[in-house]
Amino acid sequence: MTDATARFTDTVTIITGASRGIGFGIAQRLVAEGGRVVLTGRKSEALDAAVAELGTLADGTPAASGVAGAADDPHHRAAVYAHVAETYGRLDHLVNNAGINPAYGPLAGVDLGAARKILEVNVLATLEWTRDALAAGLSRSVVNVASVAGLGASPGIGMYGASKGALINLTAQLAYELAPAIRVNAVAPAVVKTQFARALYEGHETETAAAYPLNRLGTPQDIAGPVAFLLSEDAAWITGQTLSIDGGAGIKPLM
Numbered sequence: 001m002t003d004a005t006a007r008f009t010d011t012v013t014i015i016t017g018a019s020r021g022i023g024f025g026i027a028q029r030l031v032a033e034g035g036r037v038v039l040t041g042r043k044s045e046a047l048d049a050a051v052a053e054l055g056t057l058a059d060g061t062p063a064a065s066g067v068a069g070a071a072d073d074p075h076h077r078a079a080v081y082a083h084v085a086e087t088y089g090r091l092d093h094l095v096n097n098a099g100i101n102p103a104y105g106p107l108a109g110v111d112l113g114a115a116r117k118i119l120e121v122n123v124l125a126t127l128e129w130t131r132d133a134l135a136a137g138l139s140r141s142v143v144n145v146a147s148v149a150g151l152g153a154s155p156g157i158g159m160y161g162a163s164k165g166a167l168i169n170l171t172a173q174l175a176y177e178l179a180p181a182i183r184v185n186a187v188a189p190a191v192v193k194t195q196f197a198r199a200l201y202e203g204h205e206t207e208t209a210a211a212y213p214l215n216r217l218g219t220p221q222d223i224a225g226p227v228a229f230l231l232s233e234d235a236a237w238i239t240g241q242t243l244s245i246d247g248g249a250g251i252k253p254l255m
Contacts, residue, residue, distance in 0.1 A: 007232040008035025011140075012088045014080065015039055016071050016129060017098030019046040021194035022145060025220025026095055027054060029228045031063040038084055040076070040098065044068035071098035072125040081136045093231045094133045096126040097145040101160040101196075115159045122163035123170060130174060134182070142178075143230050144171050144186040145223070148246050151188055164188070168242050175240030183239040185230045190246035192218035213248030 008030050015030075017023045019041030027037045031054050041047040047066040054064040067083050069076025084091050100121045103114040130142055149157055150164025168186055175184040191201055191208060201208040201217060209216050226243055229235055244250050 006034040007228070007234070008033045008093075011035045011092040012084065012090050013037050013093035013095060013231070014084065014091065014129075014133065015095040015097055017041060018095075019043065019050045019066070021196055022189070022192060022220045022223050023095070023097040024050050025224040026097065026227050027064060029221070029224035030231075031055075031057070033228065034058070035063075036061075036088065037064045038080065038088075039064055039066040040071065040080055041066065041068060042070055071129070072121045074128070077129060077132050081132055084136060091133060091136050091138050092140045094130060094138060094142045095145070095227060095231070096129055096142065098125065099145065099160075099163075099196075101157060103159045104156055106155075107158040107162075110159050118159050118163045119166070122160070123166045126167060127170060127174075130184075134178075138182060141183040141185070141231050141235075142174070143227050144184070145227075146171070146186045146188045146242060148188050148190045148244060148249070151242075151244065151250075171242060172240045179239055183230075183235070185235070185239060186242040187223060187226055187230070188242050188244045188246070189218055189223050190244075190249050192220060192223060194220060209247075211249060212246070213251060216247065218245065218247060 013030055013035055015023050015027050015037055018027050018039040027039055030037050039047055039050055047068050051064045051066045057063050065087060067080045100118060103110050103118060126144055144167055146167045147164040149161035150168050154161030171184055171186040178184055205217065223245055226245055
């Protein structure tokens with residue numbers, strides 16, 4: 001039986017896009033359970049603040065470190081993996097959380113440059129982070145942060161939804177190919193109260209939350225718990241799955 005309060009002791013996890021929001025919430029959860037985390041993010045000031053907030057582990061050593069850069073920049077990825085090798089000498093888990101959505105409106109009018117960028121960051125960069133992790137000795141598991149937008153039609157953010165649908169399929173493909181050594185799963189959150197999703201609820205949060213049977217929007221902590229579970233040995237016989245975390249929005253009434 002795994003000790004649920006210390007499931008990540010003596011482990012190292014890379015979390016992309018983790019200076020705030022869902023990524024930072026995941027980092028907080030893993031550190032609370034004894035893990036060391038390496039955070040990435042575009043802005044070094046925000047990343048430094050996140051690392052400082054995570055503090056130290058029980059033995060007094062830093063719980064986190066950070067490397068700033070863009071998720072789809074190969075030089076940034078190389079710097080992250082060089083840092084992991086030099087600082088920790090091991091890599092247990094990878095959380096692909098970085099994502100973008102610079103395009104809003106119907107797909108018929110989407111700017112193709114923006115569409116390509118969404119796919120590069122949300123899908124291709126995830127594949128590249130995973131391949132580089134394998135080359136760096138990744139030993140346990142991967143969790144990809146997708147979205148409920150990838151499970152069906154998502155009006156207004158259709159290109160983002162298409163990218164997350166591709167990410168969900170990529171998760172299954174990687175899980176099949178990397179088994180039995182590495183487990184690969186995904187989570188698909190609905191609207192979570194973060195700066196990234198602010199346009200989806202700001203000014204009408206009550207109305208937005210009313211669409212969820214649990215009658216509230218998600219928080220980063222709501223996503224962090226399931227991600228920690230999927231990374232941990234408590235999920236040792238789970239791979240290739242996408243867990244919808246949606247406050248009950250996916251429930252279909254029968255009558």
